[in-house]
Amino acid sequence: MNECMSKQGFFSLRPCGEPAATNCATCSRPVCSRHLSPTSGFTQCLDCTARGVEGDALRQPGSNPGVDDDREWAYGYRRGYYASHSYAPFNYGDDDSYYDDYDMRSFDRDLGTSNAGITGTDADGKPDWTDS
Amino acid sequence: MSATGLLRKLSDEQKSILAAKSVKLNRPADELLALLKPIAAFDVAAAPARKQAGCSLAALIVLSVVVAIYGVNQEGNLRFVSLGLAGALLVGAIISGTTWRKLQAADVSDNLSKIVIPFLTILREDVAPAEPVALDIDLTAGDAKKKLTQTINPKTKGYPKLVTTVYLDPWFEGSAVFADGTQLKWKVVDRLRVTKKTKKNPRGKIKMKTKTKVRSDVRVTMAFPTKHYAPKHNAVPGEKRHEVKLAKRTKGAAETPQGFPMLIDLIADGYRKVNAQKGAAR
Numbered sequence: 001m002n003e004c005m006s007k008q009g010f011f012s013l014r015p016c017g018e019p020a021a022t023n024c025a026t027c028s029r030p031v032c033s034r035h036l037s038p039t040s041g042f043t044q045c046l047d048c049t050a051r052g053v054e055g056d057a058l059r060q061p062g063s064n065p066g067v068d069d070d071r072e073w074a075y076g077y078r079r080g081y082y083a084s085h086s087y088a089p090f091n092y093g094d095d096d097s098y099y100d101d102y103d104m105r106s107f108d109r110d111l112g113t114s115n116a117g118i119t120g121t122d123a124d125g126k127p128d129w130t131d132s
Numbered sequence: 133m134s135a136t137g138l139l140r141k142l143s144d145e146q147k148s149i150l151a152a153k154s155v156k157l158n159r160p161a162d163e164l165l166a167l168l169k170p171i172a173a174f175d176v177a178a179a180p181a182r183k184q185a186g187c188s189l190a191a192l193i194v195l196s197v198v199v200a201i202y203g204v205n206q207e208g209n210l211r212f213v214s215l216g217l218a219g220a221l222l223v224g225a226i227i228s229g230t231t232w233r234k235l236q237a238a239d240v241s242d243n244l245s246k247i248v249i250p251f252l253t254i255l256r257e258d259v260a261p262a263e264p265v266a267l268d269i270d271l272t273a274g275d276a277k278k279k280l281t282q283t284i285n286p287k288t289k290g291y292p293k294l295v296t297t298v299y300l301d302p303w304f305e306g307s308a309v310f311a312d313g314t315q316l317k318w319k320v321v322d323r324l325r326v327t328k329k330t331k332k333n334p335r336g337k338i339k340m341k342t343k344t345k346v347r348s349d350v351r352v353t354m355a356f357p358t359k360h361y362a363p364k365h366n367a368v369p370g371e372k373r374h375e376v377k378l379a380k381r382t383k384g385a386a387e388t389p390q391g392f393p394m395l396i397d398l399i400a401d402g403y404r405k406v407n408a409q410k411g412a413a414r
Contacts, residue, residue: 010257010396011403012312070165070253077254087400090408092312 004032006045007091010078015093024048037072046075135181135235138174146171150238155269161256161308164265165249172245178235185232189225196221240271243303247320247391254396258310270303274324274346274386291338292331299324304391313357315373316399320391323347344386350394351379354402361406376402 004016006029020030024045036042037049044052049072081087133141142150149155149171157164196218203214248269259265272278275297282298304320327343355373356363363374378398382390 008257009311010254011310011399012258012314014311070169070249073250074253074257077250078257081396081400085397085400087404090312090403 002030004035005029006031006035006047007093009089010074010081012090012092034071039072046072047079050075050079133177135174135178136231138170138177139234139238142170142174149271150174150240153240153271155267155271158264158266160262161252161259161265162261164267165252165256168244168252169249171240172249174238175240175242176245178239182232182235182239185228185235188228189232192221192225192228196225239273241273241303243389243391244269244271246389247395248304250392251395255308258312259308260311263309263311265308266306268305270301274301274303274322275299275326275344279324292329295328295330297326297328299326312360314361315355317353318395318398319351320395321349321351322389322391323349324386345383346386346389347381347383348390348394349379349381350391350398351377352395352398352402353377354399356402356406358409360409362409363406365405374406376405378402 002020004018004020006016007013008016016032016035018032018034021033021036022031022042023029024031024036025040025043026048027045029045031045033042035046037044037046040049082089146167149167155168157167159167199214199221200218203211203218206214248267252265255265276299279299279301280297281300284296284298286293286295301322301324302319303322305318307315307317309315323346325345325347327345328340329343330338330340332338354376356376358372358374361374363376378401380394380398382394384390
């Protein structure tokens with residue numbers, strides 16, 4: 001069985017390592033039940049949910065401590081903090097492009113497999129779009 | 133759920149924390165959150181309920197006195213009905229008063245919901261699940277009598293009168309070991325400065341204004357294992373841990389405590405002062 005690809009931690013990140021329960025509906029990564037977001041109906045991972053609520057990610061902590069899902073809040077806060085404080089945590093375990101500075105996830109599936117969707121050519125006449 | 137309903141649902145241990153208004157525990161972060169979150173949820177719900185009970189108490193007492201005076205001056209059935217109504221209003225006032233006293237006695241500092249719970253929630257992500265987190269929290273109000281350190285009275289008699297009281301509140305202390313082996317200790321000390329200004333206008337009316345300013349001193353000590361981290365400056369060869377001490381101070385209004393972001397910033401600053409040896413990358 002696949003391992004959960006979500007990263008745990010705030011100040012330094014480490015692999016979760018738990019067996020995956022399902023795949024995230026947005027990023028397709030295998031995720032364990034602890035890293036699935038309740039507000040998405042357990043279909044999205046916490047990182048993808050945090051991306052969705054980015055504007056609200058640094059909301060006043062503890063506004064509803066008994067009601068809010070605290071783990072969801074923590075992942076949203078983590079994402080907002082890294083962006084607003086230019087904080088780059090130490091990343092233990094396998095490098096995961098999900099946490100790269102430049103978010104290219106939406107294009108990953110196409111770029112990783114083929115040149116699907118690329119119709120033009122660049123300076124060297126090949127449709128690889130690698131030189132600038 | 134209402135505040136009294138939340139209070140009833142608390143366990144014996146949670147009720148004893150509310151009574152003592154202090155927490156001295158050494159348990160995994162998950163257990164600490166499971167214990168403290170219902171207390172914080174009750175405290176958040178209790179604040180407006182307490183205010184409502186206090187206002188009801190005052191309004192019902194006034195109303196019962198007015199109705200009783202009106203009833204005494206009446207005769208026959210109207211007198212009987214009015215005095216009965218005044219009695220019912222008095223019973224309502226007693227119930228409101230009892231609720232207010234109960235909620236007032238169980239009131240804990242907002243620092244629990246605004247600083248401790250968010251900080252523990254973040255800390256839980258970095259601490260291994262079975263690893264205990266040591267907490268020492270004083271949840272009494274920052275301007276409690278035992279915390280009073282100084283009273284500055286006006287030098288001259290007459291108005292305007294300015295009385296300043298200073299309170300020292302070392303309310304939050306703890307330690308934890310992160311999953312990467314880094315040891316963390318922290319301490320938060322608040323210094324409250326309460327200024328009461330009394331002035332008299334030309335018509336002889338006396339007005340009073342109270343202002344509270346809080347200065348938070350946060351100290352963090354981090355010991356990074358040299359096996360995983362190398363200090364950016366002043367490396368001491370052979371030592372097992374590299375210690376980093378950080379401190380920050382902010383001033384602000386009592387309603388917006390800054391302890392939580394200050395703690396997070398200081399720990400993040402600690403990590404900025406080291407480089408990873410191997411197996412990790414930024």
